[in-house]
Amino acid sequence: MPTTTEAYVARQGSLKLEKVHYADLDANEVLVDITAASICHTDVKAAEGVFHMKPPMIIGHEAAGYVKEIGSAVSYVTPGDAVVLAFAWCGECRRCMSGKQPYCDEMRALNFGGSTRADGTVAVKGADGGGLNGQFFGQSSMSRVAMVRENCCVKVDGTREELRLFASLGCGIQTGAGAMLNVAKPAVGSSIAIFGGGAVGLSAMLAAKLTSPACLVLVDNSQTKLDMIPRELLEGVHAVNSSNKSSEDLAAELRALTPRGAGMDFAMDGVGHEAVLLAAHLCLDKLGTALIVGGSPTAKISAAIEGHLVKGLTTRGMHQGDSVPRVMLPRLIQLWKDGKFPFDKLLTMYKFEELHKALDEMHQGQVIKPVLVL
Structure with a gap:
């Protein structure tokens, strides 16, 4: 009817x-x-x-x-x-x-x-x-x-x-979590930077914490947004305010947080802004991966090709964090019930x-x- x-x-x-x-x-x-x-x-x-x-x-x-x-x-x-x-x-x-x-x-x-x-x-x-x-x-x-x-x-x-x-x-939560759990799959002891303190970025952060990273950084250009995040969720996380920092300076600051200052193994852009995309690429260590999650109809990747060649970098776009909902959502629910997500x-x-x-x-x-x- x-x-x-x-x-x-x-x-x-x-x-x-x-x-x-x-x-x-x-x-x-x-x-x-x-x-x-x-x-x-x-x-x-x-x-x-x-x-x-x-x-x-x-x-x-x-x-x-x-x-x-x-x-x-x-x-x-x-x-x-x-x-x-x-x-x-x-x-x-x-x-x-x-x-x-x-x-x-x-x-x-x-x-x-x-x-x-x-x-x-x-x-x-x-x-x-x-x-x-x-x-x-x-x-x-x-x-x-x-x-x-x-x-x-x-x-x-x-x-x-x-x-x-x-x-x-x-949508957003499975996208962020999927970027880590389905796509990046970081080895224990990896260095991970996440750009964007919204639901997608924070879901990626929560999922990244499950992988026992050596260095985990959350980046946002709003101190108000960073201050709003429950303190217990930021345990073991470096929170970095990127306001008024160039892509180059921000990338240098992030690399300095990693073991031996080598750089990030994974950098996830949850914003879709060209300056963020550039910083994500510049902060990577050799063989690092830039994960593109943030959407934009106009933003372009401006990282130099030479850096990709010499450092063996990977740029990986994705939709929904590669999540198959009937697999991913029950997985996230069980992680939540277990007190892990x-x-x-x-x-x-x-x-x-x-x-x-x-x-x-x-x-x-x-x-x-x-x-x-x-």
Whole structure:
């Protein structure tokens, strides 16, 4: 049956809670009663019209809840299952078939395709009857009830309160953690620099701590943001304020922190700024790896080729930290339950109706990761 609910809809110059109408479920779609939806900077970019999917649209791509209804071809979940939502993937292309879902051949169509399904029908409409772009990252989950693609669902175990925490795991946190655990895989005693003290960078930092590094450094250009991080999370971490430092000077400072001043084995850019990218490359030791996680439509890599050749450097871009959600999210949850990955310390809870308060406090640097709770 068609479903009517409330969701946060971005239109030209506005973002507010509106009534929306979902069509009957397609064969591979699922309705999820949302218990919590986490806020990511990508939601803000999309709402402002500077991302792949444009307004009018329902935002939200980090959430969790309980399956309410399933399409006729859905087999992974059943009504009542607790799920965390992540990006959509097709499950049939050569990337998906080889366990590389973040690089699915249908990534753009499934995650940013808009309001029209493959058969030409409109999946979601606003109160005015006009079509809305939905299934942002396959889910558009900043809604009381979300219509999502089946492959977005990751079944989990946990109480309702735990599920509200797990809502934050589906994009930024798995990206940062995945950069360390799936891509870098640092040997014990490695030197690691992480640029960016937001949710992605701090998740990478928490994951890096699990690898017993010899030197772990968190870099950000805001002392306010660095001061906001819970002190217990920074145990064993050098926190460096990069404000008003050139890429060269910052890189020299970071190299000096490493054993013998040799430089970093891994430097992760979680910002996507050219000066940060350059500093990340310049601080590396021989055979070091620069990990590019921060997104930017215009930033370019400006590190000299000669340095790469002589030092044998690697530059590695990635999407979602190379995470396969149905493997990565249960792994992170178990690490959290074991007391080894305290991502919950990054979260601040708000009522579902308090989106704009959460956004204001996020922009003012008062919170790291806001979560809207239903």
